[in-house]
Amino acid sequence: MNKLPNKSAIPWLVSLCISLSGCYGEPQSSEKRLNSNHQFTFNGCDIRYNGKPLILGDPIDDWVTVLGPYDRMSSTANDVYVYDDMGVTLYAHPNTSVIISLTLILNEEKEMMQWTRDRLVAKKRDRERSDLDPNSTYFKGLDFSIEFDENVLASKPKQTFKQGFTIDDVIFDENFERNRVNPDRLKKHSDAPRFGRSYLPTIFSAGKSCDYGELLYQFRTLSTDLKKLHRFSVSKKTL
Incomplete structure (x- = not known):
């Protein structure tokens, strides 16, 4: 035969129930709060x-x-x-x-930002190739593209x-x-x-x-x- 909990234990059980967000497993909704410093x-x-x-x-x-x-x-x-x-x-x-x-x-869009960072690294590595002519259209376009990606990252x-x-x-x-x-x-x-x-x-x-x-x-x-x-x-x- 199961014994009922001692009366002195009931308040403890109630507190435990509340701390676990309710006896029925329903999570307590988090109240939205206004940013107090930047309203x-x-x-x-x-x-x-x-x-x-x-x-x-x-x-x-x-x-x-x-x-x-x-x-x-x-x-x-x-x-x-x-x-x-x-x-x-x-x-x-x-x-x-x-x-x-x-x-x-x-x-942050983490995947997109990481893709931009990886692309920037690849472009800089390409720029260091010894066979590139600094006066070529490709080299100048690469320079522009590197600067643009750096500015995109700096804008975040x-x-x-x-x-x-x-x-x-x-x-x-x-x-x-x-x-x-x-x-x-x-x-x-x-x-x-x-x-x-x-x-x-x-x-x-x-x-x-x-x-x-x-x-x-x-x-x-x-x-x-x-x-x-x-x-x-x-x-x-x-x-």
Whole structure:
């Protein structure tokens, strides 16, 4: 005959049950938290950092006034201003210094970055061949390609963005639930723009018309895991 547990043991059993995330095996949901040091909020046309407005189309100096100094600028297809500790990048058309896009990097595309690094090593090894003519078109093209890959790697922040940011007063973080993006936001703002799948399964985007131009909001997941965000960005459409 089985004995019932001693009454003095019941509180201990209850504590053990709670510590194991519930007696029925259901994990406790982790609450999303806003990054307390770097609070990015996106509400329609209003973009803010720690309560201060950021306007796409303004010069980099105005953004530096709000965000602080950037760590470096790297030229790829655009000029990329990198904030290493924040996990943030700003984009401007070459030689304009006018910010057209803000991106939060939540997870690195590790496979893609490693492929770029390996390709760069191979190109540098090829460049050292003694039979190459430094004045040849191939050699000059190789030089350009090496510089471009180096700039691509330099355009990536050394850290990723930690914890969460808000869109229409809803907190989002690296754990992406596509089916919650619209319902959760529309409960609070019925006129909020609706996100939809874009030309790739990794991209979920929405547009917004503002006094200063058309904005494009975009979630992009990891190519290897559609439930993990690679980045979130907002861009001003340009001609």
